[in-house]
Amino acid sequence: MASTDSSTAFVEFDRVQKSYDGETLVVKDLNLSIGKGEFLTMLGPSGSGKTTCLMMLAGFETATHGEIRLDGKEINNIPPHKRGIGMVFQNYALFPHMTVAENLSFPLEVRKLGKSEREQKIKRALDMVQMGSFGGRRPTQLSGGQQQRIALARALVFEPELVLMDEPLGALDKQLRETLQFEITRVAHDLGITVVYVTHDQTEALTMSDRVAVFDDGRIQQLAAPDTLYEQPQNSFVAQFIGENNTLRGKVAKLSGDHCVVRLDETGEEIDALPVNVTREGDETLVSIRPERVEFNPELGPDAHTLTAEVLEFIYMGDVFRTRLKVAGRDDFIVKTRNRADQTRFAPGQKIQIGWLPQDCRALDP
Ligand SMILES: Nc1ncnc2c1ncn2[C@@H]1O[C@H](COP(=O)(O)OP(=O)(O)O)[C@@H](O)[C@H]1O
Numbered sequence: 001m002a003s004t005d006s007s008t009a010f011v012e013f014d015r016v017q018k019s020y021d022g023e024t025l026v027v028k029d030l031n032l033s034i035g036k037g038e039f040l041t042m043l044g045p046s047g048s049g050k051t052t053c054l055m056m057l058a059g060f061e062t063a064t065h066g067e068i069r070l071d072g073k074e075i076n077n078i079p080p081h082k083r084g085i086g087m088v089f090q091n092y093a094l095f096p097h098m099t100v101a102e103n104l105s106f107p108l109e110v111r112k113l114g115k116s117e118r119e120q121k122i123k124r125a126l127d128m129v130q131m132g133s134f135g136g137r138r139p140t141q142l143s144g145g146q147q148q149r150i151a152l153a154r155a156l157v158f159e160p161e162l163v164l165m166d167e168p169l170g171a172l173d174k175q176l177r178e179t180l181q182f183e184i185t186r187v188a189h190d191l192g193i194t195v196v197y198v199t200h201d202q203t204e205a206l207t208m209s210d211r212v213a214v215f216d217d218g219r220i221q222q223l224a225a226p227d228t229l230y231e232q233p234q235n236s237f238v239a240q241f242i243g244e245n246n247t248l249r250g251k252v253a254k255l256s257g258d259h260c261v262v263r264l265d266e267t268g269e270e271i272d273a274l275p276v277n278v279t280r281e282g283d284e285t286l287v288s289i290r291p292e293r294v295e296f297n298p299e300l301g302p303d304a305h306t307l308t309a310e311v312l313e314f315i316y317m318g319d320v321f322r323t324r325l326k327v328a329g330r331d332d333f334i335v336k337t338r339n340r341a342d343q344t345r346f347a348p349g350q351k352i353q354i355g356w357l358p359q360d361c362r363a364l365d366p
């Protein structure tokens with residue numbers, strides 16, 4: 001597992017800010033240490049500053065403020081081609097007039113490698129992406145997925161220690177995307193390369209990464225391993241951006257240690273939650289509960305609160321059931337249950353009770 005200790009950081013953003021127009025900051029205060037061999041993903045909505053961060057690391061944009069370090073050395077003033085970084089982008093055009101092998105040879109010629117060494121490295125890179133027999137083809141003779149494999153091979157051929165990828169699979173269909181997700185992580189781990197990967201697709205981020213930095217509005221909202229991000233979101237933005245969530249609005253009625261009671265604005269009903277972003281009684285909060293953590297007619301402790309719900313819709317999805325409920329004035333409350341022989345299938349109109357363990361319901365910022 002990659003280290004995140006700052007003394008062994010391989011890539012460091014230190015108080016980095018970026019403005020394109022001299023007024024608005026699109027990257028506000030970026031502090032991020034990436035360990036050697038780590039697969040780190042920047043995840044966030046469009047316009048949140050991900051590409052800008054990658055471009056500053058690559059050297060195509062300059063930071064307005066702060067320092068970027070690679071292997072301990074400041075690189076703010078080193079031009080892109082001297083940083084030794086491999087890059088793959090969504091539409092990374094291969095040179096159309098060159099064959100695949102010539103495309104891969106190019107970064108090696110720039111680095112003044114001899115012919116036999118070039119041939120050996122090209123073969124190895126093509127084999128790595130399972131395109132060994134395609135060296136003589138031109139890019140137009142390849143499918144989209146094959147072109148993207150070649151773009152990956154070209155980024156790896158000069159054996160960089162750091163590879164940056166900006167939405168590299170965005171243009172591909174779902175099945176091909178999943179195959180390449182697996183291949184990229186396999187190749188990265190096999191070679192021990194550090195990868196900074198950008199995507200707006202949360203599933204891609206969760207399945208590929210050692211850690212994920214969730215961006216919004218030019219700031220990292222949370223930086224954590226995928227399971228922590230999903231199970232312990234630190235604020236409402238992360239809770240709603242990662243995975244599916246039910247949210248209810250209310251005020252903290254009681255607070256003691258790691259437990260709070262929230263009174264829902266809509267109906268005055270009370271629920272149990274884990275205080276995450278609330279500090280005192282009376283605080284407004286958005287509580288967040290994953291659909292798979294809600295229990296029907298639960299048998300919880302004697303002091304536990306339950307909520308009355310009306311079944312609006314039962315959706316059969318094969319492996320899971322989705323039951324849509326009317327809860328506390330909302331008609332979009334979803335409960336996900338596993339398809340088991342003994343699992344109740346509710347009918348629209350039924351009135352039931354729902355509940356959860358307090359630690360599965362997070363009281364976050366309003
Ligand atoms: N070259 C540029 N000149 C001016 N503004 C830019 C430029 N590139 C990006 N921006 C702005 O910076 C913000 C962040 O953009 P970007 O880093 O591309 O976000 P993301 O990759 O997360 O979608 C956006 O508001 C975008 O419009």
Ligand SMILES: [Mg+2]
Pocket residue numbers: 050051052
């Ligand atoms: Mg972008």
